[in-house]
Amino acid sequence: MIKLKRVYDDPSSADGERLLVDRLWPRGLKKEAADLDDWLKDLAPSDELRKWFAHDPERWEEFQQRYSDELEDPDNKSQIEALLTKARQGTVTLVFAAKDEEKNNAVVLKQYLEKQLGSSG
DSSP: OEEEEETTSOOOGGGOEEEEOOSSOOTTOOHHHHOOSEEOGGGSOOHHHHHHHTTOGGGHHHHHHHHHHHHTSGGGHHHHHHHHHHHHHSOEEEEEOOSOSSSSHHHHHHHHHHHHHHHTO
């Protein structure tokens, strides 16, 4: 199971494995308070894409496509496979800092992973 949660929301035992999926560390947050199992900054959108998107709702559709294309990069294959394995074994929560809970990279990553899980049987 894959869940989403803002990094500023209180951690919960129901979160399972908590994985930060942003390239930049969240502002004003101490590492201990985040209660993370891992920080997957290499799976976050590239700096170029992140800056281009700038959380502009008008760019959301294109951002989703561009980020999905980045996730297809062979350099990401081992991390994607590891994430899929974790999701098959238990709950994984993709943690993000964005204020917009519906239009952010974690949403795209979750959809991407769920598509992979669905196609793998």
